[in-house]
Amino acid sequence: MLNFKVDIDKCVKCGACVDDCPTRIIKMADGGFPQIEAEDELKCMKCQHCYTLCPTGAISIFDLNAEDDSVELSKDVLPTPESMDVLIRGRRSIRKYKQENVDKKLIEKLLITTYNCPTAVNNNALRFDVIDDIEKMNKIRDGIMGELISLQQNSGLPPQADYLEKAAINPWKKHKVDGIFRTAPHALIVSASADVPYNRINDVCIALSYFELAANASGLGTTWCGLLKQSLELLPEYKNKLLTSGASDYYCMLFGYPDIHFARTAKRDYMAKINYI
Numbered sequence: 001m002l003n004f005k006v007d008i009d010k011c012v013k014c015g016a017c018v019d020d021c022p023t024r025i026i027k028m029a030d031g032g033f034p035q036i037e038a039e040d041e042l043k044c045m046k047c048q049h050c051y052t053l054c055p056t057g058a059i060s061i062f063d064l065n066a067e068d069d070s071v072e073l074s075k076d077v078l079p080t081p082e083s084m085d086v087l088i089r090g091r092r093s094i095r096k097y098k099q100e101n102v103d104k105k106l107i108e109k110l111l112i113t114t115y116n117c118p119t120a121v122n123n124n125a126l127r128f129d130v131i132d133d134i135e136k137m138n139k140i141r142d143g144i145m146g147e148l149i150s151l152q153q154n155s156g157l158p159p160q161a162d163y164l165e166k167a168a169i170n171p172w173k174k175h176k177v178d179g180i181f182r183t184a185p186h187a188l189i190v191s192a193s194a195d196v197p198y199n200r201i202n203d204v205c206i207a208l209s210y211f212e213l214a215a216n217a218s219g220l221g222t223t224w225c226g227l228l229k230q231s232l233e234l235l236p237e238y239k240n241k242l243l244t245s246g247a248s249d250y251y252c253m254l255f256g257y258p259d260i261h262f263a264r265t266a267k268r269d270y271m272a273k274i275n276y277i
Helices: 016-020 038-043 049-053 081-090 104-114 134-153 159-175 200-217 226-234 236-242
Strands: 026-028 034-036 126-131 186-192 221-224 249-256
Touching (some): 016 049, 034 038, 081 200, 104 126, 104 200, 126 134, 126 200, 134 159, 159 226, 186 200, 200 221, 200 249, 226 236, 226 249
Antiparallel strands (some): 026 034, 186 249
């Protein structure tokens, strides 16, 4: 049930919700007020365009109320172009983390915010697997490193694991240098359901990008972690344990409080490859 409702005292009959509905299921009924017929409800993409577009907050859908469940968009609540520029330029891959947990309420808030990111045809078929405690993280790290070393010594590693061996396995054996988890107290694995026939890895990367910016804005650091994904592909037992969706399209990100401070933004402007057509 969509529970699509219109407050006729607020509705100005502008038709914006009708014009912008992606599936064209909103119609102007008798009296000039928008409505959705019962037989059309299954066509809804759940995008909430009608709800967020309404200039007077007259529309309610999925029991969402404009006054209680949304923030009115204005320059006062949006980041400035300058602050977004600084956030993007100032984002760094963090490889030294403080050995403390991030508050679980903050983690949950960041994940819920991230779930509002765009997905192909608004499928919202993403799953978040989170290591939310540093003691769990340390056990997982020790276990994965031990299994990788055992694999290296017994059956051997495949050729594509050459970098993993040099950057992580050998440094851990010789010096206990953590080349995969980078001492991070937490990890996030985003996966996309196989039920979605297209753009699954795109949805995963978009979600992680949104999480990264939200995390950095909250004082956290992040690292895209391809070595963790490669390790999970080599260790099915750990993949099944950490990737509860069983999806084939996924990627990993480390996060936590940085134990390093970058004093200024980077500038890669001269490296940009732009072609105007």
